[in-house]
Amino acid sequence: MAGAEITQIAVQGIPLDENSSFLRGPALAPAHIRAALAAGAMNWCTETGLDLATLEGSGWSDTGDMNLTEVSGLQAILQIERGTADLLAKNYRVLSLGGDHSVTYPILKAYAKKYPQVTILHFDAHPDLYHDFEGNPFSHASPFARIMEEKLAARLVQVGIRTMNPHQREQVERFGVVVIEMRDFKADLPIFSQISGPVYLSLDLDALDPAFAPGVSHYEPGGLSTRDILRVIQALAAPVIGADIVEFNPTRDQSGVTAMVAAKFYKEFIGQMLQSR
Numbered sequence: 304m305a306g307a308e309i310t311q312i313a314v315q316g317i318p319l320d321e322n323s324s325f326l327r328g329p330a331l332a333p334a335h336i337r338a339a340l341a342a343g344a345m346n347w348c349t350e351t352g353l354d355l356a357t358l359e360g361s362g363w364s365d366t367g368d369m370n371l372t373e374v375s376g377l378q379a380i381l382q383i384e385r386g387t388a389d390l391l392a393k394n395y396r397v398l399s400l401g402g403d404h405s406v407t408y409p410i411l412k413a414y415a416k417k418y419p420q421v422t423i424l425h426f427d428a429h430p431d432l433y434h435d436f437e438g439n440p441f442s443h444a445s446p447f448a449r450i451m452e453e454k455l456a457a458r459l460v461q462v463g464i465r466t467m468n469p470h471q472r473e474q475v476e477r478f479g480v481v482v483i484e485m486r487d488f489k490a491d492l493p494i495f496s497q498i499s500g501p502v503y504l505s506l507d508l509d510a511l512d513p514a515f516a517p518g519v520s521h522y523e524p525g526g527l528s529t530r531d532i533l534r535v536i537q538a539l540a541a542p543v544i545g546a547d548i549v550e551f552n553p554t555r556d557q558s559g560v561t562a563m564v565a566a567k568f569y570k571e572f573i574g575q576m577l578q579s580r
Contacts, residue, residue: 518556
C-alpha cells in the first residue's frame, strides 16, 4: 500500500430485474449481498491486505439502493444513468450491485462521459450482445450491444464465454470485441496484465461454474472458478475505476454460498478500486 493513492468508492444497489428473460429474482440481490457481508462469517480484509472495516466512511461508503419501485422501462434506464452520474460528479468510483445485467448499459452511459476511453473487462457465460432479444432492446441479453453501438467504451474484453451463437459471433466481429471463450481460458494469459486503463469490471455471476455459484438464473456448466476471476483482476496493472456484480438470484441460492461469493467479490473489487497504480 505504500505510495498508493486512496480514492473514495461508493457502493450502490440497483434492484432491477424487469429485463430478465427467464427468471425474476436478481432485484433481491443487493440486500442479500449486504447480509452476507454483515453475517460475521467473513472479515472485511481483502487479499491485498486492506481492512475495509477501518476504511468505511473514509475510503468507501454504501449509498443504499436506488428507489426503482415507481419506474420501469426507459425511465429506469434514465434513473440509473442519472444516479450513477451524480456519484461520478462527486469524484466517486462506483461499485454497483445488480440486478440483472441490463443495468450495465445505463451505468456505462454515465461512465463514458467521464472516462471516454474505458476498457470493459466482462466476465460472463454469455456475450450479452443480442441486437434485440425477445423484442426488448434493454434486455439483460443485450447491454453490450447498446454499449458498443453508442461507443461507450474503447474496448470490450469478454472472459468465460461458452454460449456463443452465430448472431453473437457476428456482433463480436461487428464491434471488434475481444472474446476469451472458456475453452481457451487460462488465468495467466498475457492479455490480462497488458490491458490498458482505465478499466471497468462487469461480473455476471453465471460466469462461474454452477458448482461455485448456484444462485443464478441461467446455469451454464463448465465455467470459471472464484479463484480464476480473482487471479485475473489481481493481475491487472491498469486502474479499476468502476465495477458491477450482477445476475445473483437469491431465490435459487438455497445454501447461501452464492451470496458469500458475491460478498467476496464486493470486497476484492473495492480493494482494486482503492489502489490506484
